[in-house]
Each structure stands twice: as structure tokens, then as C-alpha cells.
Amino acid sequence: MRFSRLLVPTTKETPNDATLASHIYLIRGGFIQSVGGSGLYNFLPLGKKVLDRVREVVKDELDKAGCQEVSLSFVTPASLWQESGRFEKYGKELLRFKDRKNNDFILGPTHEEMMVNLVRQTVKSYKQLPLNLYQINLKFRDEIRPRFGLMRGREFLMKDGYSFHATTEDMQREFTLMEETYKKIFRRLGLEFRVVEADSGAIGGSGSKEFMVLADSGEDTIVVCDGCDYGANIEAAVRKEKVSEAEAPEAVFSKFHTPDTTTIEALSDFFKVDPYYLVKTVAKRALYADGKSEVVLFALRGSDELQEVKACNAVDANDLVDISEEELAEVGLVAGYMGPTVLPESVRVVFDNNLKEASSMICGANEKDYHLVGNSFKGVEADYHDLVAVQEGDLCACCGKPLRYTKGIEAGHIFQLGTQYSEPLGATFLDENGKAQPMVMGTYGIGVSRLLAAIIEQNHDDKGCIWTKESAPFDLEIIISNIKDEEQMALGEKLYASLKSQGLDVLLDDRKDRFGAKIKDYELLGVPYAVVIGKKLKDRLVEFVTRDGLEKEETSVDTILDVVRQKV
């Protein structure tokens, strides 16, 4: 491709809403163009090319693993989503609209329903299973707050795959195969990543893993262990049960006057007791799918923090929201002095696992200015769940070494779904005994457009993009310093033709601009290698440039083809 014919509107100036390197360089490098803000982007020729290359890697590995590509209708009849129950359950991110006949439709944020519908109409027998179908198509999620360019757009390209099996064991075999396949994809793209345990979120199901591209700008906090392979999203991370070396406060059960002691810190000071022996009681309003809501108390040790996603899952709610003191008072709770042991009838309480069998605990008396000391939960039957947010320094449940936090970009997510969609949607097959069974499903996603952003987040410098081999828009760029110099021009054309005939994808910068502008554009675009034909041509020398590190190597005109063949 000739640069002079290529539509790449590069700019010196940074758009004022761009903060992340990937956002800045993808816009400045003319890969993408913002469409009136709001998380919508056009892909310009170079962006489209990179997107296609990434997509090709994904497709290649999936096809090798036996998956089959399909393309589902983007506009989805709402009836399918009503069947699965997600039409109501899925929040406002789901874009709903009506056609001229006033029928409801949605733009798919994910396509479990559509794919199950496809399969239930075509697969009837265990002989047709297993089956793994995927598509690489646009998704739409009406994000509350799109930002960071391609990282969190509203419209985005995603690979979503779905597998269908006769047994749970076979689904788990496929799940493992997909984990391995995803690893191959991320490795080929040159990404540093980590596979972590994850919360299943709105998709539902159990046994889910996320593929996190490691980057400081990542939106997810992940907990990793340096002693072993353990890694998990903070939303799902577990730890070895915490014990305290602090002395337990010996006390018989009694009520204590504790004026103005409404925080864990104040309470710890008041009794001179480690927060480990205090009960932290967090009140939330739980919102349920059917539109109902209730006040729920979450009780955990004062030394721990509540992990809201875990809490939400523990009560099977759609969402948890904060609650005001007034609302608490209405149901008979006293803010600052709540405790899980003394409660109005109507209030639901969930205990953290760490409180099971705990003794010598201090908790609120649910009465202003009073706490209860000497509480024991030995033998107490209650609703116990894991509710705590793992902290840095907590110990790994697998190997006992300290855990630490790092940041990641969620680029892939695989789920063991089970029969969660096949049952309500009636996707059944006949087994060997002629008996109808719901198919066992897995679902697997990769954020393809997000991967472009992730690649740049991990591979850039202060001058621009540094594409990895399999994601680069071109293999090599030839820069002719001055096109009016006939010798330079002639050599450029000759190299261009010769390298192209060898099957390399080459960009020839034949624009009328000066050298400075061309090299700046080269650095911004981030093609892995360049050959610069410039002043030294008088001495029969050209430059071979490696974008990563910007190393320059002077090479004779006679050997440049060999150097390129060897390095590119």
C-alpha cells in the first residue's frame, strides 16, 4: 500500500477526552474516529485492518479447535429474551425498541438466546452433540458511562461462542479445551495475560474464568499469588481463613454503654480490642428481579471489608444499593449500632463464613449508644456465605503465600453454563434411551475490539503504538525521505515491489512531506519495522529500524533484502 493513497488522518493534537494511551494513539494514528462521542467509533482503513488481523487469529485458533462460525441476526425479537427471563432481568444496558408493527426488539449484548434458539431447531439427537458454535459480530450495550475509547464503547466487536453437550463432563472437557485455545490466541497476539477465577455476573452459571490482559490502566482488580498459579478477580477471590494473633476480649455476655461509638475504629479504641473481634454490620437494600426489594444486613469481622458482588450473589439479588439512615429507622434499625443478633423480624441477615463458630465477639445492640459484648456464634445456625473482599497480604488458599493486587483488562471470559438457558428455552435432545434431556452448555467470549485497546495499553511508548507481529497493520514500512531525489525514489519502488512479491505486507511512504513528518507518523502508527531510504544512500547505505525500542541499524543497499528477510 502507498501511504499517499491511504486514508490515515493522523494528528499532532490529542482529543481532550482521551486519557488512556490506547485511546490517544488509536485516534491520533487515524485508526478510529469518534462518532459524536457517546462510545461509538468508526474504524478507518488502518483500524479495520488491525481489527481483521486480530479477528483472524481468533477465528484460526477456534476453527482449529473444532468450533464452527455462524452469524446471528443482530436485531433480536424480544420474545426470545422474554422466554429466558432476561428481558426484565437485564438492566438498562439492554437497548430495547419497537418496529413499525409495535413489536418489541432488542440489540443483542450477548446471544445465548439466539444461539439456543438456532440449536433447538436443528439439533434433536445426542448423535449431533457436542457442538461448538461461535460468531464474531457487533454487540451493543447501552453503558451508563462509556469511556476510554475502544475499551468501553457501547457498540463493540465480540466473539461469542456457545457449546452444547450431552453431559456435564463433556461440557467441562470443552471448557478446558477453550481455556487452552484462548491461551493460544492471547499468546499469538503477543499479550501478557493471566487466567483468573471470576464472578459469573449477569450471564449466570458456575465455574467461570476471565482472561486478564495485565495493564495498570485495567479496570478490574485481580488478586494474584506469586507462590503459585492462583489468580482471581477481586469479586471472586478467596483466601486462607484469617486468624488473629491479637488477644480475644474475655467477657460474659452483657450490654455495654458505648456513646458516640458508631465506627469500627471508634469501637476498637473504646474497648481496646482488635477489629478482628468486632462484628461489622453493613446494611444494603437488595433489589430483586421481580421488582421487590428488602433491607439485608451483612455481618462480617470488623477487620474485613464487604465484597459487594459476593454479597449480591449471596442473597440472589439483581443489585445492592446504599441505604439511608431514615430508611434504616423505618424498618427499626439504628445506624451505627446495628448488630446481627438483635433484629426486627422483617430484616434478613447474612453472615460471613469467618463468623462461623466465632466467639468473644462484640456487636451492636441495635439500640442507640449500646453494644453487646461476649457474643458467641458457636453452634448458631444462620445463613453463612463468603462475603469478604480479599486484601493485599492475605494468604493464598492454595499455597499459603501472601496475595497481592494487580490490574487487568478483561479481554476474555469463559463460563460453564449448565442448563440455565437450555431448560427455560426448551433446548433438549434425545439420549440413547430416547429420553429428552436439556443440553448442557458452555459459553465463551472474547472482546475483539477491546483487544486492540489492550494490545496498545501493553505495547506503546511516548511516541505511539507498537503493534505486535500478529496484530500489526503492516509487516514493514519503507520510508522514502525525499521523493524528489530520484535515486531514493527508485530504490524505494524497487524494494517495495520486491518485498511485496515475497509476500510481505508493505507500506511505502511516498508522500511529499519532509522526513520529520514521515518518521513521526511511522512512530505513531507503530508498524514493527521500517527501512529508511535517506541521505546516506549516496554511500549506498539505508537504515533498518525496529519500532520496539527504536533501534536503528545502518545497512548496505546490497544486503537490505537479507536483513529484512531475517528479521521480519
Place this chain on the structure above:
RNA sequence: CGGAGUGUAGCGCAGUCUGGUAGCGCACCUGGUUUGGGACCAGGGGGUCGAAGGUUCGAGUCCUUUCACUCCGACCA
């Protein structure tokens, strides 16, 4: 949804307080010079000033309504 801002040329912005010919930089077009780190000179094109209504002889500027977008927070595969 809470808080704070911004809407003026493709992009980045000034002009709004104090109403009176629509501006600047980048980008773009023409001609010339220049050619190893985003050149220079001269000339030029491009605007329903977010939208609607109002006040006024006159509104980018004042008033009312409304829409959109951005940032912080909450939320989020």
C-alpha cells in the same frame, strides 16, 4: 442516579461579563521556496455559534425551555 463543567469551521480553542461586520492555531486548497525530526512565504475555501422560543432597531453574547457531550462518583461482560 448524585456532583461539576462544556457546546462557536474537520480537530483544539478565544469571543459571552459590558449586545453592534464570525476570530485564532492545527488541518485543507493554489503558487513558490525547502527536504534527516511534525518547514517557510504569499494567497484562498470552509460556520443554521447545540436546538426552540423570547427581549431588542440589532443576539454567539441577555432571558426561558430543551437536547447533547465531557469529567468525578456510584454502577458495569
